Structures are given as C-alpha cells and as structure tokens.
Amino acid sequence: PSNQILFYPYLSNKPYIRKILSSWEEIGEVDEDYAPIHTYQVCRVMEQNQNNWLHTNWILTEGAQRVYIELKFTLRDCNSLPGGVGTCKETFNMYYYETDEDRAMKESRYIKVDTIAADESFTELDLGDRVMKLNTEVRDLGPLSRKGFYLAFQDLGACIALVSVRVFYKRCPFLVKSLAEFPDTIPGSEASQLVEVVGHCINNSMPLYEPPRMHCSADGEWLVPIGKCVCKPGFEEMSGYCQVCKVGFYRSQLESSACSKCPPHSVARQTGATSCSCEDEYHKIDSDPPNMACTRPPSAPRNAISNVNETSVFLEWSIPMETGGRKDVRYNILCSRVLPDGRGLEECGPNVRFLPRRVGLSNTSVMVADLQSHTNYSFLLEAVNGVSEMAKDYTKQYVTLNVTTNQAAPSPVSVVRKGYTGKSSIGLSWAEPDRPNGIILEYEIKYFEKEQDSSYTIIKSKETEMVVEGLKASSVYIFQVRARTSAGYGAFSRRFEFQTSPYCEYTGTIQSTMAARCGFVCLRPDPEEEKMHFHNGHIKFPGVRTYIDPLTYEDPNQAVHEFAQEIDVSFISIERIIGAGEFGEVCCGPLRLPGKREIQVAIKTLKAGYTEQQRRDFLWEASIMGQFNHPNIIRLEGVVTKSKPVMIITEYMENGSLDTFLKKNDGQFTVIQLVGMLRGIASGMRYLSDMGYVHRDLAARNILVNSNLVCKVSDFGLSRVLEDDAEAAYTTRGGKIPIRWTAPEAIAYRKFTSASDVWSYGIVMWEVMSYGERPYWEMSNQDVIKAVEENYRLPGPMDCPEALYHLMMDCWQRERTNRPKFDEIVCLLDKLIRNPSSLKKLVNSSHSARTKSVGEWLDSIKMGRYTELFVEGGYSSLEMVTQMTSEDLRRVGVNLAGHQKKIITSIQEMRVHMNNTNSPINI
Numbered sequence: 048p049s050n051q052i053l054f055y056p057y058l059s060n061k062p063y064i065r066k067i068l069s070s071w072e073e074i075g076e077v078d079e080d081y082a083p084i085h086t087y088q089v090c091r092v093m094e095q096n097q098n099n100w101l102h103t104n105w106i107l108t109e110g111a112q113r114v115y116i117e118l119k120f121t122l123r124d125c126n127s128l129p130g131g132v133g134t135c136k137e138t139f140n141m142y143y144y145e146t147d148e149d150r151a152m153k154e155s156r157y158i159k160v161d162t163i164a165a166d167e168s169f170t171e172l173d174l175g176d177r178v179m180k181l182n183t184e185v186r187d188l189g190p191l192s193r194k195g196f197y198l199a200f201q202d203l204g205a206c207i208a209l210v211s212v213r214v215f216y217k218r219c220p221f222l223v224k225s226l227a228e229f230p231d232t233i234p235g236s237e238a239s240q241l242v243e244v245v246g247h248c249i250n251n252s253m254p255l256y257e258p259p260r261m262h263c264s265a266d267g268e269w270l271v272p273i274g275k276c277v278c279k280p281g282f283e284e285m286s287g288y289c290q291v292c293k294v295g296f297y298r299s300q301l302e303s304s305a306c307s308k309c310p311p312h313s314v315a316r317q318t319g320a321t322s323c324s325c326e327d328e329y330h331k332i333d334s335d336p337p338n339m340a341c342t343r344p345p346s347a348p349r350n351a352i353s354n355v356n357e358t359s360v361f362l363e364w365s366i367p368m369e370t371g372g373r374k375d376v377r378y379n380i381l382c383s384r385v386l387p388d389g390r391g392l393e394e395c396g397p398n399v400r401f402l403p404r405r406v407g408l409s410n411t412s413v414m415v416a417d418l419q420s421h422t423n424y425s426f427l428l429e430a431v432n433g434v435s436e437m438a439k440d441y442t443k444q445y446v447t448l449n450v451t452t453n454q455a456a457p458s459p460v461s462v463v464r465k466g467y468t469g470k471s472s473i474g475l476s477w478a479e480p481d482r483p484n485g486i487i488l489e490y491e492i493k494y495f496e497k498e499q500d501s502s503y504t505i506i507k508s509k510e511t512e513m514v515v516e517g518l519k520a521s522s523v524y525i526f527q528v529r530a531r532t533s534a535g536y537g538a539f540s541r542r543f544e545f546q547t548s549p550y551c552e553y554t555g556t557i558q559s560t561m562a563a564r565c566g567f568v569c570l571r572p573d574p575e576e577e578k579m580h581f582h583n584g585h586i587k588f589p590g591v592r593t594y595i596d597p598l599t600y601e602d603p604n605q606a607v608h609e610f611a612q613e614i615d616v617s618f619i620s621i622e623r624i625i626g627a628g629e630f631g632e633v634c635c636g637p638l639r640l641p642g643k644r645e646i647q648v649a650i651k652t653l654k655a656g657y658t659e660q661q662r663r664d665f666l667w668e669a670s671i672m673g674q675f676n677h678p679n680i681i682r683l684e685g686v687v688t689k690s691k692p693v694m695i696i697t698e699y700m701e702n703g704s705l706d707t708f709l710k711k712n713d714g715q716f717t718v719i720q721l722v723g724m725l726r727g728i729a730s731g732m733r734y735l736s737d738m739g740y741v742h743r744d745l746a747a748r749n750i751l752v753n754s755n756l757v758c759k760v761s762d763f764g765l766s767r768v769l770e771d772d773a774e775a776a777y778t779t780r781g782g783k784i785p786i787r788w789t790a791p792e793a794i795a796y797r798k799f800t801s802a803s804d805v806w807s808y809g810i811v812m813w814e815v816m817s818y819g820e821r822p823y824w825e826m827s828n829q830d831v832i833k834a835v836e837e838n839y840r841l842p843g844p845m846d847c848p849e850a851l852y853h854l855m856m857d858c859w860q861r862e863r864t865n866r867p868k869f870d871e872i873v874c875l876l877d878k879l880i881r882n883p884s885s886l887k888k889l890v891n892s893s894h895s896a897r898t899k900s901v902g903e904w905l906d907s908i909k910m911g912r913y914t915e916l917f918v919e920g921g922y923s924s925l926e927m928v929t930q931m932t933s934e935d936l937r938r939v940g941v942n943l944a945g946h947q948k949k950i951i952t953s954i955q956e957m958r959v960h961m962n963n964t965n966s967p968i969n970i
C-alpha cells in the first residue's frame with residue numbers, strides 16, 4: 048500500500064565477525080503457482096549446538112522511527128521428523144542492531160526483537176502434496192534514532208525456509224484535500240501518537256477562517272482534518288483547482304462557491320472580478336448584497352390627493368411608477384405656507400405636526416395637523432430610496448399639492464397659572480393657545496368650588512390674565528380657560544386646582560400700638576408662604592422667580608434681548624403724543640402683532656442724537672420690566688432696537704399717571720374704589736419685593752392707571768432715581784433722592800430695601816387718600832428731613848378712614864423692621880375691602896382741626912347751616928368746639944336730636960384724635 052515504504056534488504060549468510068560459514072543456504076524454489084522464488088533455508092536438526100546467523104545488509108531508516116518486518120517462512124514440525132530428534136527446534140530468533148554507518152558488528156551486540164514461532168509447521172505429507180504452509184509474522188522496531196540498522200535471524204537448530212523478509216516503515220502520503228496540500232509525513236515513534244501537519248493552500252486559494260490542518264497517525268493514515276482552503280474572490284473551485292471567473296461573472300465572497308453572473312444593471316469587464324460595477328445612472332449602497340441589481344432613485348409619487356379638515360390636511364398618494372428597483376422607497380413632505388400677495392413661500396414652522404412623521408414615511412399617506420386656519424399651503428411630496436443620496440445628478444421628482452385650510456376654533460389653553468392669591472381672590476394667567484387659528488376675541492374662565500361642579504361661574508377676559516374675586520377663603524377651586532375666535536370657542540383647558548388663602552390669626556412682629564389697635568389680625572402668611580426661604584438676602588417664595596440685575600450681563604444688549612421681545616416697527620402705528628419722558632416723547636397707538644388681537648400700547652422713544660450710554664440706560668428699563676409679569680406691574684410688550692428710533696413698547700394705561708388722575712378727579716371716588724387702587728399697588732409691590740426688586744421711587748406719579756382703574760407700578764430704571772425724577776433732590780452724600788417719598792435710612796445712608804419701599808408706599812397711600820395732595824405741602828426738603836427725623840409724620844388726610852391712616856403710620860415706623868411687609872399690607876387691605884364698615888371710622892386729622900374753620904368742619908359733616916349760630920355763640924375755633932357739651936349745642940340753637948347726635952359724635956372723634964397728638968406727633 049502507498050503508506051508502506053519498502054526497504055530492499057539483501058540477505059547474506061556470511062557472519063560478519065566469525066569467519067565460519069553459517070549453515071543458511073540460498074535455495075531457489077517455486078511457490079504454489081510454480082513461480083520461482085528465492086529462499087534461505089537451514090535444517091540442521093540432527094546436530095547439537097547450532098547457532099546459524101543470517102544477516103541483512105545495512106538498511107537506512109530514511110527518518111522512520113518505527114520499522115515493520117514481515118516474515119514469510121515455513122518451519123518443519125519436529126514430530127514429523129524421523130527419529131524425533133531431541134535437538135530439533137521449532138522457533139528462530141530475530142535481532143536488530145542500530146548504527147549510523149555501515150560497519151559490521153559482533154552478533155553479541157545485536158538486540159533481540161522476538162522469538163518467532165510458526166503458526167503452522169509442515170509435515171512430510173504436506174511436502175508430498177506440494178502445499179507449502181507459509182507462515183507470516185510481523186514485528187516492529189522502534190523508536191529508532193540512528194541512520195540505519197541491521198536485521199539478523201538466528202537459528203538454533205530448526206528446519207526453516209525463509210521465503211521473504213519485507214522491511215518497511217509507514218508514512219502519511221502527500222495529499223491534496225479541500226484545496227490544501229499536505230506533504231509526505233512520517234508518523235511519530237509511538238503507536239498512539241498523531242503528528243499535526245499544517246496544509247498549504249494551492250494556487251489562488253486561501254485559508255477559510257484558519258489554516259487547514261491534518262493529523263498523521265502511526266498507521267500512516269491522515270486523520271482529523273481541521274479548516275480548509277477556498278478559492279480567492281474572483282476564482283471558483285473546479286475539479287479541485289481554482290479557476291478564474293469569466294468576463295460578466297464575479298465571485299465576491301469566500302463562502303460562496305461558484306462565480307455568479309453579474310446582477311442586472313451591472314457589469315464585469317475583466318476576468319477574475321470580485322464584484323460587478325453599476326452601469327451609468329445605477330447605484331448600489333454598501334448594505335446592498337452583492338447579488339442585488341444596481342438601482343436608481345424612484346420617480347415622483349403618483350395620484351396625490353389632499354383632504355382638508357379644518358386645520359388638518361390628509362395627504363395620500365400611490366407609489367411611484369418607477370421604484371428604481373428597490374424596496375426601500377420612502378416619502379418626504381416639504382410644507383410651505385403661501386404668503387399673501389405673491390410674496391412667495393415660507394417653510395412651515397415647527398408647530399405643524401406630521402403624523403406619523405414628515406420625512407422617511409414608508410406608508411403612502413400622512414396627516415398634517417395644526418396648520419393655520421384659512422391659509423394656503425403648498426406641499427412638495429418627494430419619493431426617495433436608498434440610492435437617492437448617491438444620485439447627485441439626478442433631478443428629484445416631486446409632486447406638489449396646494450391646499451387651503453378651513454376655519455377652526457382655537458386650540459385649548461395648555462397651562463393656567465396661579466398668581467397672587469388672597470382669601471377671596473385668585474389671580475390667574477395663561478398663555479395664548481398654541482394655535483389661535485385666528486384673532487382671539489376673548490377668553491372664558493369657568494370656575495367652581497371643588498366637588499361643587501353642579502354650579503359653576505363663567506367670567507370673560509380679553510387679557511391672558513384675570514383676578515377672580517369673591518371666592519371663599521381656604522377653599523379649593525377648579526379653573527378652566529378657553530379662547531374664542533370668530534370661529535367659535537376652543538376646547539376648555541384641562542382643570543387646574545387652586546386654593547384661596549386661609550383666614551389667619553395675627554402672629555406677626557409689628558410693634559406699633561396703632562397696628563395693635565387697628566387690629567392687624569390677618570398677618571399670618573399663606574401656607575405656601577410659610578415655606579419661605581432666604582434667597583439673595585430676600586425672603587423668597589418657592590417657585591417665584593428672582594429679579595436679575597441687568598448689570599450682571601456684560602453686554603446690556605444681551606440683557607434686553609433676554610427679557611424683551613424684539614418687535615418689528617411695521618407692527619406699530621404712532622397716533623398721539625401722551626407725555627414726555629427723560630429720553631424722548633411718550634406716544635400711543637395700536638400694536639398689531641401677526642395672529643394677535645390689536646392692542647393699544649404706549650411707545651416710549653429714544654430721541655435722536657443719543658449717546659451709546661443713553662441708549663443703554665433707556666433700554667435698561669425694558670430689561671427690568673421684561674422680567675415682571677403681574678397684573679399690577681406695567682407690562683412690557685417688547686422693544687424696537689433694530690430700527691430707529693429705538694422704542695420701548697408697554698401696555699397703554701388710558702388714565703395716565705395716578706397723581707394727575709387723582710387731582711383731576713378730586714373727591715370723585717368712593718373709599719372702596721380708593722382702597723381698591725391701593726390694594727393693586729400693594730399687590731404689585733408685593734410681587735416686586737418677592738422678586739427681590741427694590742423700586743426706590745414709588746410715588747403716585749410713577750403709578751399708571753388704566754380705564755378700569757387698575758393701578759400698575761411703572762418707572763423702572765437704572766438712573767431714573769438719580770436723574771429722571773424731578774422730585775429727586777441731591778442729598779448731602781451725593782446722589783439724587785425723592786426726599787418726600789423716601790425712608791429716613793435711605794436718605795441718611797442709602798439703605799434702600801423693600802422696607803424703604805413700604806415707607807414710600809405709605810406716602811402713596813397718603814397721596815391717594817388726599818387726591819394727589821403734595822406730601823408735606825410746600826415744606827422744603829430740608830424741613831421735611833428734619834421734621835421726619837424729629838418724629839413728625841403727615842397727618843391723616845381729610846375723610847381718610849382711620850384704619851388706613853393707621854396703616855400709613857405703620858409704614859412710617861422709624862425702625863424699618865417694624866414696618867409691615869407688602870403681603871401684610873395686601874392682606875389688611877383685602878380685609879378692609881371685605882368689611883366696608885371697618886372703613887367707616889374716619890380720621891379727623893388735627894391738621895384739619897387746626898387749619899379748618901368751624902364752618903368747614905360743619906360743612907364736612909353736612910351741618911353747614913349751623914355755622915353762623917356757632918360763631919354767634921362764641922365757638923369760633925375747633926379747639927373751643929371740642930369743649931362743647933350737648934347742653935352747649937342746644938344753647939347755640941341745634942334743636943333737632945339727630946343733628947345734635949351727629950355733631951356730638953364728630954366732636955367726640957375730634958377729642959380722641961387730639962388726645963393722641965403726642966405719639967406720633969402730627970405736624
């Protein structure tokens with residue numbers, strides 16, 4: 048067999064060392080088939096002491112470590128011999144000897160391999176039949192380490208015919224398996240040993256994953272193949288070889304076996320192609336499998352139709368005629384709004400929704416929602432596929448759909464926020480719906496007490512804020528807001544739950560005896576306010592924003608644009624001049640923002656020729672105002688900075704500044720109306736102090752009044768306290784301060800705080816209750832400072848409810864920590880408004896007592912008819928009047944009991960007041 052390599056041992060009966068002739072004889076015979084064979088025979092069974100050696104020549108091992116010897120022989124059965132000789136043997140021995148060179152060696156140095164016995168011996172009879180009983184025995188030698196070896200057969204007196212000696216070793220023959228060549232390999236010396244052989248990939252093949260390996264066993268068999276070779280890309284296996292792919296064919300992957308024909312729209316112009324290239328205008332993307340045809344972008348979608356439902360459009364189409372040979376056709380929508388008057392197209396903003404999405408649509412329809420109502424739109428519908436991006440020169444194919452939306456009600460108001468909350472009122476504010484779908488005409492606010500939804504109230508507002516009054520204290524209310532346009536009402540917002548403040552006991556720290564007497568009983572803060580924490584040194588409510596000083600911005604322009612919206616000047620018309628500001632005229636006119644209701648605004652302008660510093664100072668006010676959002680703070684609509692003149696746009700307050708307004712309407716309002724105004728101002732101030740903003744110039748001239756008598760705090764600015772206010776006077780420490788309105792510590796050492804704003808608020812109260820009287824009249828600033836220093840305070844204005852005067856006096860506490868806080872002021876005013884009888888009791892100021900004549904006093908209590916009688920009776924001064932008794936009254940001629948009672952009550956009040964003049968002292 049191919050795995051057995053035969054040596055050709057040459058046998059010789061010449062002993063190498065001993066010069067005696069061996070008895071082995073070379074005898075020619077014939078085998079069973081009468082073919083001539085050579086044999087070596089010995090048969091000296093009759094003689095004693097036989098030791099006959101037959102040697103082989105030196106056999107080179109050729110690297111084999113284990114050698115096999117196959118002996119074919121016959122051996123005579125001793126019993127068959129006549130006489131049964133005692134010396135007859137039936138075995139012989141086999142020996143070997145290893146050497147590196149062909150040099151004869153003494154037989155005594157040979158190593159015995161085995162004693163060889165016959166399986167079958169032959170008898171005379173057999174010989175007669177000419178049947179040779181041939182024995183075959185195989186023995187092996189090893190491990191061998193020398194270059195060669197000798198074999199020898201020793202006969203000790205047997206009758207042997209050695210017919211053949213085959214000497215061979217085994218090997219794993221050269222093998223080509225799975226395109227890998229494995230060389231001739233000689234096994235290891237041990238029977239169980241495997242020799243690992245790494246194969247070599249034949250031409251144009253390469254290992255697949257790992258080099259091929261085989262294992263050569265001791266028996267010369269290749270076992271356990273691992274790995275294999277495959278043809279390189281561009282070649283295919285054919286009858287055990289790698290053949291190159293023909294033109295028009297390719298083979299890209301090692302895993303595939305045969306060259307394949309190029310897929311449609313691709314070509315292989317050379318043999319041995321590993322891929323095919325696309326024909327012109329056809330493309331392939333990396334993720335396309337090699338056997339996929341080259342493809343093209345699709346043509347335009349077909350049969351596109353639109354279906355309008357109010358402000359939604361449903362678009363539907365069919366797949367393109369030409370998909371380009373791909374399955375990944377997707378659709379993109381480009382939405383544009385058609386601008387009126389042929390001004391072109393404008394891309395739809397991010398507010399328009401596409402369902403399921405705008406680009407990469409796999410279905411042939413889309414819902415476009417939240418469009419504007421009554422608007423023309425143009426939709427470009429484009430089909431793309433995986434190769435659209437690659438097809439640079441390809442002109443995209445669109446279909447265009449023109450659509451006009453219908454009328455639609457506004458979308459719901461999404462969030463309703465709670466503003467300042469009293470015991471009977473809750474301030475609400477909300478943002479315009481995302482999609483007004485027209486001009487919002489008004490809002491409807493529906494509310495009811497929680498769990499009492501069987502009866503609800505609906506109120507309307509044109510603004511996006513409203514104070515809901517007349518609520519129960521400590522009660523939870525549900526609010527919902529909806530907007531109305533000419534298309535009708537939108538849906539109500541979801542329900543928002545807000546709670547009014549509780550009634551509470553006085554636990555505050557106000558020391559004033561006045562306050563105590565006045566009955567400051569509702570000074571406990573809201574439960575919410577109990578969660579107060581300190582922030583920037585100001586007591587802050589959680590969730591209330593903090594005022595940010597525009598100075599913290601390096602670039603003042605950045606501050607402006609952070610807090611103020613830029614308004615295009617084309618939306619503003621200037622109609623009238625309404626006042627003069629420090630920087631230029633103040634005008635008014637309508638503001639028409641697109642999609643919004645037209646509103647009247649005040650426009651402050653910056654006069655031409657300003658310096659950069661002036662521009663900055665002017666806009667400073669907007670940076671501050673823009674941070675506030677409160678019904679009692681003047682609202683900033685925006686700024687115009689991109690064109691000239693630079694403008695600040697605020698809400699328009701029809702009745703102008705409060706001081707002028709009051710002077711114009713002297714004595715025209717009820718006390719409740721006046722207290723309502725004061726309550727609004729206090730509420731705005733509470734908001735400012737919560738924001739951490741100190742106004743520094745709170746005065747009636749800086750409060751604006753709208754047509755509903757709502758008072759709003761205005762005039763915010765950097766330098767205005769110093770420069771802008773005509774009332775501001777230079778103090779000894781430099782800097783201008785409106786002395787009459789300013790707390791002593793702010794005048795003395797510029798300690799401006801919310802507590803100094805409270806002082807100013809007290810002065811505003813006085814201004815309001817005296818219908819715009821100038822505080823301290825014509826006294827000089829120096830005298831005012833001195834008088835206040837000496838504990839003089841303004842007297843109660845005429846007909847001022849005592850409770851209000853007490854509040855003023857509290858605001859003017861020297862020790863600023865003893866002054867009430869703005870939230871306490873709001874709380875008290877609310878209480879007074881709820882309880883109008885508490886305002887009945889009026890102050891009869893000693894100022895009026897001293898300066899008023901008896902006649903004026905009697906007029907004020909509608910008893911003017913008795914003036915002459917009083918004077919005639921000798922009661923010419925009020926001081927004398929305070930001494931009068933009922934008896935005195937009757938004596939001067941007041942006979943009607945009702946009139947007597949009225950006059951006596953007034954006299955008693957006058958007396959009480961005069962007794963109080965030592966603390967604090969009235970001027």
Ligand code: AMP
Pocket residue numbers: 625626627628629633649681697698699700701703704748751761762
């Ligand atoms: P100011 O520079 O803010 O003090 O404004 C000067 C004058 O313009 C004020 O005293 C008001 O009479 C008038 N004015 C300012 N803002 C408004 C407004 N928002 N609404 C009505 N009048 C205003």
